[in-house]
Amino acid sequence: MSILIKNVKLNDLEQDILIQGEYISKIANNIEFAADKLIDGSGKAILPSFMNGHTHAAMNLLRGYADDMKLMDWLQNKIWPLEAKLTEEDVYWGTKLACLEMIKSGTTFFNDMYWHFHGTARAADEMGMRAVISEAVIDNFSEKGQKEARKMVEKLHNESSRYSDRIQYVLGPHAIYTVSKETLLWLKEYAQEHNLLIHTHLAETQSEVEQSLQKFGKRPVEYLNEFGFLGPNLVVAHAIWVDDKEMQLLADNNVKIVHTPASNMKLCSGIMPLSKKLEKEILTCLGTDGASSNNNLDIAEEMKIASLLHKVNTQDPLHANAGQIFQLATRNAARIFNVNAGEIATGKLADLILVDLNDVSLVPGHNLISDMVYSANGSCVDTTICDGKILMQNRKVAGEEEIIASARRVTKELLAR
Numbered sequence: 001m002s003i004l005i006k007n008v009k010l011n012d013l014e015q016d017i018l019i020q021g022e023y024i025s026k027i028a029n030n031i032e033f034a035a036d037k038l039i040d041g042s043g044k045a046i047l048p049s050f051m052n053g054h055t056h057a058a059m060n061l062l063r064g065y066a067d068d069m070k071l072m073d074w075l076q077n078k079i080w081p082l083e084a085k086l087t088e089e090d091v092y093w094g095t096k097l098a099c100l101e102m103i104k105s106g107t108t109f110f111n112d113m114y115w116h117f118h119g120t121a122r123a124a125d126e127m128g129m130r131a132v133i134s135e136a137v138i139d140n141f142s143e144k145g146q147k148e149a150r151k152m153v154e155k156l157h158n159e160s161s162r163y164s165d166r167i168q169y170v171l172g173p174h175a176i177y178t179v180s181k182e183t184l185l186w187l188k189e190y191a192q193e194h195n196l197l198i199h200t201h202l203a204e205t206q207s208e209v210e211q212s213l214q215k216f217g218k219r220p221v222e223y224l225n226e227f228g229f230l231g232p233n234l235v236v237a238h239a240i241w242v243d244d245k246e247m248q249l250l251a252d253n254n255v256k257i258v259h260t261p262a263s264n265m266k267l268c269s270g271i272m273p274l275s276k277k278l279e280k281e282i283l284t285c286l287g288t289d290g291a292s293s294n295n296n297l298d299i300a301e302e303m304k305i306a307s308l309l310h311k312v313n314t315q316d317p318l319h320a321n322a323g324q325i326f327q328l329a330t331r332n333a334a335r336i337f338n339v340n341a342g343e344i345a346t347g348k349l350a351d352l353i354l355v356d357l358n359d360v361s362l363v364p365g366h367n368l369i370s371d372m373v374y375s376a377n378g379s380c381v382d383t384t385i386c387d388g389k390i391l392m393q394n395r396k397v398a399g400e401e402e403i404i405a406s407a408r409r410v411t412k413e414l415l416a417r
């Protein structure tokens with residue numbers, strides 16, 4: 001399969017771009033090639049597609065279900081009771097809805113942690129997206145929980161080979177307050193043995209820090225460091241409440257961070273110290289978190305929120321500039337998740353988008369990256385390509401009506417269950 005995109009703007013120059021198989025094979029002024037598919041890129045610009053570093057895709061079914069609440073009230077009284085009733089089919093359609101939303105807003109990759117792994121993996125695979133997916137590991141500090149967690153991880157890891165290589169299994173210990181040290185140590189070893197990433201929530205709220213001090217006598221990052229859990233294959237979501245010493249530990253151990261500003265702001269979890277992380281060169285990317293705490297999966301919006309939050313927080317309008325923030329959503333995420341993408345260059349995976357330069361948010365067009373961060377939302381994306389395959393063209397995604405109808409149906413059934 002080959003795709004030739006003619007006359008598309010790349011860094012303000014009109015270029016032709018040839019995709020062969022999964023890769024961008026040639027970028028030049030004028031390419032003559034009998035491609036299987038020809039795309040007229042005039043009036044459009046090409047950009048790397050976005051990568052969503054932390055989400056719970058199937059939570060799209062819970063969008064708008066419970067808003068304007070405190071984190072623990074929200075979780076304990078609204079989210080967890082409903083999540084306990086979720087079936088694999090619910091997760092499948094919830095994830096399809098999330099994938100549809102991501103494709104329509106220019107995202108081709110997501111890092112997921114949820115329940116019913118196969119529901120998520122099957123949906124992401126069928127939608128043509130790239131994803132790293134974990135089943136949340138929770139042992140509640142019991143021996144029985146530890147045994148079950150090990151069995152579950154081994155089973156799902158084996159079964160994950162049934163999906164295409166766009167879908168990768170990762171280990172997902174939920175958090176230090178739901179997973180014991182014993183299980184964390186076992187996961188660390190398992191990850192090393194099988195060369196897997198570990199994805200967890202860390203230092204999201206102040207009360208998590210207080211609990212950690214009470215229970216372990218240490219702050220969250222120090223606690224994990226004590227038994228050697230920190231390392232370059234560890235990806236942590238949030239990392240808001242970390243002091244300078246902990247920040248240094250994250251930097252020294254090459255831990256990766258996913259920043260989720262909209263969710264953190266909505267739940268009043270706190271402000272992640274982005275400038276300190278960037279100063280210490282801790283590799284950081286952006287994530288939306290689930291759609292019930294955001295409430296959408298639009299990375300263009302997340303970029304704007306991130307930039308404005310850190311400007312006002314540092315009282316410095318030069319801070320968190322458009323170029324920096326755009327990198328978080330593309331190249332940094334590609335490095336964190338070991339995906340050979342995040343930029344438009346030959347030899348890179350064809351994970352990319354075409355944005356419509358006539359979309360009113362991109363006119364008159366002084367600076368495309370500024371416009372993408374501060375002006376546009378995902379609806380300026382016309383075409384989304386992942387792994388050399390077209391997932392959306394002219395804003396049309398295959399199977400869209402069925403996904404919307406099915407998501408409505410399973411949500412209704414879930415609420416009645």
Ligand SMILES: [Zn+2]
Pocket residue numbers: 054055056201237289290
């Ligand atoms: Zn989360």
